[in-house]
Amino acid sequence: MTKKILIVVGTRPNFVKITQFKKVAKNFPGLEVKIAHTGQHYDEKMSAVFLKQFNIEIDYFLGVSATSANSLIGEIIIALENVIQSYEPDILLCVGDVNSTLAAAISANKLGVKLGHLESGLRSLDRQMPEEVNRILTDEISDICFVTEKSGIENLKQIGKAENQIAFVGNTMIDTLVHFNNEIEASSILEEIALKKGKYILVTMHRPRNVDTKEALLKIIDLFKNITNKHLVVFSMHPRTKNSFEKFNFIGELESINQLKIIEPQNYFAFQKLIKYSFCVITDSGGIQEETTFLKIPCITLRENTERPSTLEEGTNVLMPFNTQKIAETILAITNGNFKNGEVPKFWDGNATKRVLETIQNL
Structure with missing residues (x-):
């Protein structure tokens, strides 16, 4: 039956x-x-x-x-x-x-x-x-x-x-990463936006606390101005985040930052390739914490908590408040080889x- x-x-x-x-x-x-x-x-x-x-x-x-x-x-x-x-x-x-x-x-x-x-x-x-x-x-x-x-x-x-x-x-999210590895590798996203492997920081931000207020957006702008002094930053902008930048008339200021590439949300294969070959990832996403842990890419999660503690205890994720100085210090630690290697969790x-x-x- x-x-x-x-x-x-x-x-x-x-x-x-x-x-x-x-x-x-x-x-x-x-x-x-x-x-x-x-x-x-x-x-x-x-x-x-x-x-x-x-x-x-x-x-x-x-x-x-x-x-x-x-x-x-x-x-x-x-x-x-x-x-x-x-x-x-x-x-x-x-x-x-x-x-x-x-x-x-x-x-x-x-x-x-x-x-x-x-x-x-x-x-x-x-x-x-x-x-x-x-x-x-x-x-x-x-x-x-x-x-x-x-x-x-x-x-x-x-x-x-x-x-x-x-x-x-x-x-099961990792099942998808494993099964579609060839399709991810075949993506031409790096060539399309002129990126070199390991030479850029990937950023995503969409949670209300991080994008819904004028103060929050000014923090993002300050962060980008700080870290683009030494690193190329790729900002995959969520529609919610874009709407907020437009609402407060900050799009122009954002686009004026040198060493910042602003891109639209990508399809799965392209985005996973961006993660896989990034220097590190800055995010407030849940799933990205898991994907970076599996790929052993350093991940800075700008949240007060996470429902995925294995990414902290075993993986390559760190949790911190949205503080430009702390983020910059963590990026420096990654650059100097003083960041944890991480392990892939069981199963x-x-x-x-x-x-x-x-x-x-x-x-």
């Missing part, structure tokens, strides 16, 4: 975590995988291009269009109910920590469908982050929790999850998807 798996995704980070499921499932004759896309992220540059590159076949597109978190979650729950009742999955797999994740979890719970949470147990301990609340609530009602790193196991045990509800499988080996499916097969 075939066991039916419905995977629900909604945003770009979700897509990166599920690229191998349908392919690997072909090695499990008793498993069937279908994918539902809520539509939470759906635009050409930031979403559709990812799906095309990964050749992800979407079986159900919900097409939600809400603007607020509440209405988005509500629309997804209603639309997903029809999909669940039609497909009748044996298990629903929700991914990550976005609003689509929580909505899918609630849908499965209310319809009596077994719920699995991919990337479970991560905690920043900062409930001001919407993602943290989504993680907590989703984990609470999940029947099986798929964990990417050791911290997740302890966090789940603290909320009363039994050992047979916790599966330490590794990081970040390209086989996490296989472990997830083995676990589901044996439920």
Whole structure:
């Protein structure tokens, strides 16, 4: 008898975590995988291009269009109910920590469908982050929790999850990096923007605390003016960040900085090549912390906390407040060879998807 798996995704980070499921499932004759896309992220540059590159076949597109978190979650729950009742999955797999994740979890719970949470147990301990609340609530009602790193196991045990509800499988995002390595290498992005390997700092910034106010943007400008004295900086500007710079009329000042290349958001292959051959990365992203750790690229994360402590304890990531002097000191340490080498965490080996499916097969 075939066991039916419905995977629900909604945003770009979700897509990166599920690229191998349908392919690997072909090695499990008793498993069937279908994918539902809520539509939470759906635009050409930031979403559709990812799906095309990964050749992800979407079986159900919900097409939600809400603007607020509440209405988005509500629309997804209603639309997903029809999909669940039609497909009748044996298990629903929700991914990550976005609003689509929580909505899918609630849908499965209310319809009596077994719920699995991919990337479970991560905690920043900062409930001001919407993602943290989504993680907590989703984990609470999940029947099986798929964990990417050791911290997740302890966090789940603290909320009363039994050992047979916790599966330490590794990081499916790394599966994507491993599988598409040739495509990443084939990207011509370095030639297109005239970059030499190891000779530039890659920067991304999109979190509200870092980009939504005039004061925050002035900090970014000050940082760039400081570090471009010695380094070429490539700034991959998120639409939210660009809108903020335009709102406060700072685009001109930003563009006037020598040794600063401002680029639009890139497709997955191009961006991973930019990470792979950078001198170091400065970011406030979650996923980039993991990608740099796997690639052993120094990463400076401008946040007060991280839900991925393995990147700090084992990997190449450091956490710090947005302080130009501290950032410059860290870059100097990297330059002088006084920065940690880092290790790749357990099960970040390209086989996490296989472990997830083995676990589901044996439920």
